[in-house]
């Protein structure tokens with residue numbers, strides 16, 4: 001069997017280093033918000049070229065805390081509407097709701113699976129105050145267009161980068177402003193805050209739950225450092241109504257060990273994607289459109305096919321494990337029964353047709369050979 005994702009193989013090379021870190025954290029006797037978290041936050045902020053990184057419990061909390069941070073600052077109010085792609089992973093939508101805001105679903109482009117900027121304007125009402133851009137499957141959303149619409153309508157932009165660690169925009173990393181929608185000195189506009197997840201299967205994953213927020217907004221960062229820790233900066237003195245969502249010392253130390261390999265891992269993902277894109281030749285399969293730039297880090301390699309169940313069954317019989325991201329759109333989930341009758345044809349088609357092929361930095365050339373050969377004879 002060629003596994004969809006072999007996490008054991010991904011983490012094996014770090015075994016000795018992980019054990020040394022465990023010993024050092026044990027010897028230190030300090031497990032929450034200590035020097036490991038601080039060191040990783042500095043390293044990840046430097047990697048993202050941002051001023052601040054706030055380590056939190058997971059990617060969902062990173063999103064929730066960004067919105068709660070803006071509410072605490074008075075930039076957003078409970079009940080404000082947030083534009084979000086209809087085909088995103090449900091966490092993006094749940095985070096908006098958890099923060100007391102209202103998600104407004106907008107269709108993606110069928111070709112890129114990312115938010116269609118042309119469809120945002122018609123969904124904007126006087127209550128719309130933010131756009132949550134999601135870089136789905138590892139490909140950057142069309143941020144220039146999104147930021148321009150946001151600027152014209154005075155909206156905040158927040159990014160869900162849970163699947164896109166290390167994605168570059170034209171070889172420039174995603175950069176972000178000092179306050180909402182401030183113009184960067186290259187004349188480009190950037191978002192206010194970006195949420196990351198370090199769930200084990202992400203491009204940068206720890207051995208449990210973990211997440212982070214990066215931003216250049218010093219006021220937001222100050223509130224977030226406090227909100228993640230019960231709204232308190234000084235122990236037992238609470239300034240804000242906060243939560244408990246902290247990256248722990250052990251996970252931070254593991255992430256710090258893995259961070260230097262992220263770019264090389266993403267390069268490996270891209271070279272596998274390049275082989276898939278150029279060597280898979282089958283009229284029944286729609287491959288992702290990708291211009292070979294670094295704006296895609298292939299968290300997932302997602303194809304489309306009219307009879308998805310048949311292809312998945314065929315691949316399973318040929319020892320290739322695949323996964324569907326995702327089988328049911330958010331608006332068709334039982335949890336959102338009030339949305340079940342809404343119609344998002346592009347989103348529904350995507351959820352019916354997509355299939356994710358094995359993709360990871362530890363996939364071997366002969367496994368890729370096999371996957372391509374099996375797909376070409378389907």
Ligand SMILES: *Cc1c(COP(=O)(O)O)cnc(C)c1O
Nearest residue numbers: 058059060089091092162197199
């Ligand atoms: C994984 C993911 C999240 C949530 O991250 P967790 O760490 O699992 O909470 C949010 N958004 C997207 C797009 C994701 O893929």
